[in-house]
Amino acid sequence: MNWEDNVRKVIPYTPGEQPVGDVIKLNTNENPYPPSPEVKKVLSEYDTSELRKYPDVYGGKLRDKLSEVYGVSRDNIFVGVGSDDVLAIAFLTFFNGREPVIFPDITYSFYDVWCDLYRIPYEMIPLNDEFRIIKEDYIRPNGGIVIPNPNAPTGVEKSVEDLEFIIKNNKGSIVIIDEAYVDFGGRSVLPLIEKYDNLLVVQTFSKSRSMAGVRIGMAFGSSKLIGYMNDVKFSINSYTMNRLTIEAGAAALEDNEYFVRTCEKVISTRERVKKQLKELGFDFPDSKANFIFATHKRVKAEDIFNAAKAKNIYVRWWNKPRIDDYLRISIGTDGEMDALVGFLREYLDGSI
Amino acid sequence: MNWEDNVRKVIPYTPGEQPVGDVIKLNTNENPYPPSPEVKKVLSEYDTSELRKYPDVYGGKLRDKLSEVYGVSRDNIFVGVGSDDVLAIAFLTFFNGREPVIFPDITYSFYDVWCDLYRIPYEMIPLNDEFRIIKEDYIRPNGGIVIPNPNAPTGVEKSVEDLEFIIKNNKGSIVIIDEAYVDFGGRSVLPLIEKYDNLLVVQTFSKSRSMAGVRIGMAFGSSKLIGYMNDVKFSINSYTMNRLTIEAGAAALEDNEYFVRTCEKVISTRERVKKQLKELGFDFPDSKANFIFATHKRVKAEDIFNAAKAKNIYVRWWNKPRIDDYLRISIGTDGEMDALVGFLREYLDGSI
Numbered sequence: 001m002n003w004e005d006n007v008r009k010v011i012p013y014t015p016g017e018q019p020v021g022d023v024i025k026l027n028t029n030e031n032p033y034p035p036s037p038e039v040k041k042v043l044s045e046y047d048t049s050e051l052r053k054y055p056d057v058y059g060g061k062l063r064d065k066l067s068e069v070y071g072v073s074r075d076n077i078f079v080g081v082g083s084d085d086v087l088a089i090a091f092l093t094f095f096n097g098r099e100p101v102i103f104p105d106i107t108y109s110f111y112d113v114w115c116d117l118y119r120i121p122y123e124m125i126p127l128n129d130e131f132r133i134i135k136e137d138y139i140r141p142n143g144g145i146v147i148p149n150p151n152a153p154t155g156v157e158k159s160v161e162d163l164e165f166i167i168k169n170n171k172g173s174i175v176i177i178d179e180a181y182v183d184f185g186g187r188s189v190l191p192l193i194e195k196y197d198n199l200l201v202v203q204t205f206s207k208s209r210s211m212a213g214v215r216i217g218m219a220f221g222s223s224k225l226i227g228y229m230n231d232v233k234f235s236i237n238s239y240t241m242n243r244l245t246i247e248a249g250a251a252a253l254e255d256n257e258y259f260v261r262t263c264e265k266v267i268s269t270r271e272r273v274k275k276q277l278k279e280l281g282f283d284f285p286d287s288k289a290n291f292i293f294a295t296h297k298r299v300k301a302e303d304i305f306n307a308a309k310a311k312n313i314y315v316r317w318w319n320k321p322r323i324d325d326y327l328r329i330s331i332g333t334d335g336e337m338d339a340l341v342g343f344l345r346e347y348l349d350g351s352i
Numbered sequence: 353m354n355w356e357d358n359v360r361k362v363i364p365y366t367p368g369e370q371p372v373g374d375v376i377k378l379n380t381n382e383n384p385y386p387p388s389p390e391v392k393k394v395l396s397e398y399d400t401s402e403l404r405k406y407p408d409v410y411g412g413k414l415r416d417k418l419s420e421v422y423g424v425s426r427d428n429i430f431v432g433v434g435s436d437d438v439l440a441i442a443f444l445t446f447f448n449g450r451e452p453v454i455f456p457d458i459t460y461s462f463y464d465v466w467c468d469l470y471r472i473p474y475e476m477i478p479l480n481d482e483f484r485i486i487k488e489d490y491i492r493p494n495g496g497i498v499i500p501n502p503n504a505p506t507g508v509e510k511s512v513e514d515l516e517f518i519i520k521n522n523k524g525s526i527v528i529i530d531e532a533y534v535d536f537g538g539r540s541v542l543p544l545i546e547k548y549d550n551l552l553v554v555q556t557f558s559k560s561r562s563m564a565g566v567r568i569g570m571a572f573g574s575s576k577l578i579g580y581m582n583d584v585k586f587s588i589n590s591y592t593m594n595r596l597t598i599e600a601g602a603a604a605l606e607d608n609e610y611f612v613r614t615c616e617k618v619i620s621t622r623e624r625v626k627k628q629l630k631e632l633g634f635d636f637p638d639s640k641a642n643f644i645f646a647t648h649k650r651v652k653a654e655d656i657f658n659a660a661k662a663k664n665i666y667v668r669w670w671n672k673p674r675i676d677d678y679l680r681i682s683i684g685t686d687g688e689m690d691a692l693v694g695f696l697r698e699y700l701d702g703s704i
Binding site: 001002003004005006007008009010011012013018025028030031032033034035039040043044045046048049050051052053054055056057081082084085088092093094095096097113114116117143144171172173174198206210211212213214215224228230231232233234235236237238239240242243244245248 | 353354355356357358359360361362363364365370377380382383384385386387391392395396397398400401402403404405406407408409433434436437440444445446447448449465466468469495496523524525526550558562563564565566567576580582583584585586587588589590591592594595596597600
């Protein structure tokens with residue numbers, strides 16, 4: 001026998017390219033603004049002798065502060081190493097049935113990766129031609145439901161009312177609403193966790209709080225549901241949230257004014273760039289996220305992607321059915337977006 | 353149908369108590385000394401604007417530095433959120449056969465938790481009466497082998513020669529040697545990874561490097577083996593090592609002199625305390641770790657445990673077969689150990 005026979009073989013998720021050097025990086029939906037100065041302050045003053053001790057298994061003051069800021073009890077909060085950690089644990093915890101878990105065909109590309117890894121049956125429900133989720137499609141036997149709102153990479157938002165329709169008609173399943181991008185003008189279903197014990201709302205510090213590099217994600221749900229997730233989490237690794245992460249996260253939450261201001265800035269840049277892209281001949285579903293999912297009327301997405309890359313401007317392109325003529329463009333600073341728009345104007349002029 | 357029918361129900365690992373306030377904490381094998389001053393320095397000077405970006409998926413300069421310090425290629429190194437993360441991923445990656453995974457009956461209590469969680473068949477091989485691993489017991493059909501060295505909570509070390517006997521006679525299985533405590537005077541099997549592609553050596557920053565609160569673990573193995581682990585890791589959460597952790601870990605590795613000095617200090621305190629415990633009527637296997645696993649000739653471990661706790665001295669006690677008359681006592685500072693020994697002297701005098 002060979003040990004390789006027993007290896008779990010997977011097709012792993014491919015993260016967006018992380019180029020180094022002097023590039024304009026609009027390919028991984030990072031926030032162009034630094035985290036709150038409070039984060040700098042807390043780290044520079046931190047008593048590192050504390051680091052010799054294990055951290056709090058529940059995330060300590062990070063969870064306390066989330067409870068305060070989001071107005072939910074600590075028992076309704078789960079924290080993890082980015083929303084990927086939170087979602088992976090939720091999949092492992094809740095999706096152990098025979099019926100397929102369902103989610104949109106065009107969506108965050110980690111959902112099917114987790115299903116494959118944990119051998120969870122799943123089915124993808126096609127978005128309509130305008131990249132919209134049809135709520136009635138989610139009323140069918142299932143082993144769980146995952147809906148990102150706004151959806152990625154489309155940026156399309158689904159109304160809270162439509163999501164509630166799905167949640168209340170699926171009381172026998174866990175419904176996960178992945179709100180990674182909700183702070184850029186979307187509406188959260190968070191208030192519904194009091195009404196539905198089958199609802200899990202997942203958010204992250206990676207986009208709106210400018211802390212992709214710190215890895216903080218959180219889930220809100222009924223205490224019963226959070227309890228089951230903690231049991232599984234404590235069976236994998238009790239101490240995932242390290243002391244520095246807890247300090248940095250709590251400090252960022254202290255500075256809500258900064259958070260609101262940077263979100264507004266990203267939103268206003270997005271709205272401006274939408275107009276410019278329209279003028280340049282792009283089409284896109286209306287985005288409520290920190291990116292725009294755009295296709296050009298005449299020029300192929302792949303060509304634009306490669307030409308931009310040659311000029312050190314990175315956007316995201318997938319060679320996948322239905323979306324292979326689209327580019328996902330993250331919202332950067334005004335300067336970065338001006339550079340992108342300038343490049344596009346020149347490139348598209350030259351290519352027609 | 354109820355969503356609870358599909359929940360993965362587990363009996364989670366119970367971490368050691370984390371009491372707060374003015375206590376002597378000798379129950380979770382934390383290092384009594386703070387991390388290197390280099391860690392303080394790097395954090396206080398860190399440019400937090402970097403935190404808006406995702407970290408390197410391979411652990412960046414932390415892995416580079418490990419490669420330098422341990423003298424192995426970067427392709428032979430996997431880093432994770434503490435050795436629990438590393439081990440959990442190794443179990444999920446490598447233990448997918450029908451034969452049981454085997455490990456000692458008295459050992460780190462997470463091994464069977466991971467097996468239960470991931471539905472891996474396993475069998476525990478009894479240690480002999482002196483808490484020793486009998487190498488011939490591990491020559492039998494199996495789906496993988498896990499051996500902690502030194503073992504926990506016994507502190508007993510197995511020779512590199514005996515471990516090599518097990519590794520070379522199990523070329524069809526992955527053999528994990530969990531060296532969480534190896535830096536306190538044990539000998540590592542690390543050089544054997546060049547010879548055996550089925551060997552995975554796991555270590556951690558939580559004990560000898562005084563960084564339990566930062567969560568860094570690492571595995572060393574053949575590049576093929578590390579590649580499979582990365583595939584699974586990237587299917588769960590690509591970005592587990594955050595930017596602060598990477599900085600702090602790399603800084604600690606810079607200061608090797610500090611590391612050697614604190615390890616020597618812990619070892620010398622341990623050897624001194626061994627003598628004192630003997631004088632007080634304790635028996636214990638000879639420990640090569642930063643704890644002593646002790647039983648008293650006359651007084652029950654549970655009674656000592658409770659009496660110490662009442663005096664705000666925390667050690668670890670398990671109500672489990674074969675070890676319920678033992679205490680695991682972590683090595684603290686000389687002052688902390690003097691307080692423990694003082695308490696024991698008084699308590700044992702009064703109880704006879």
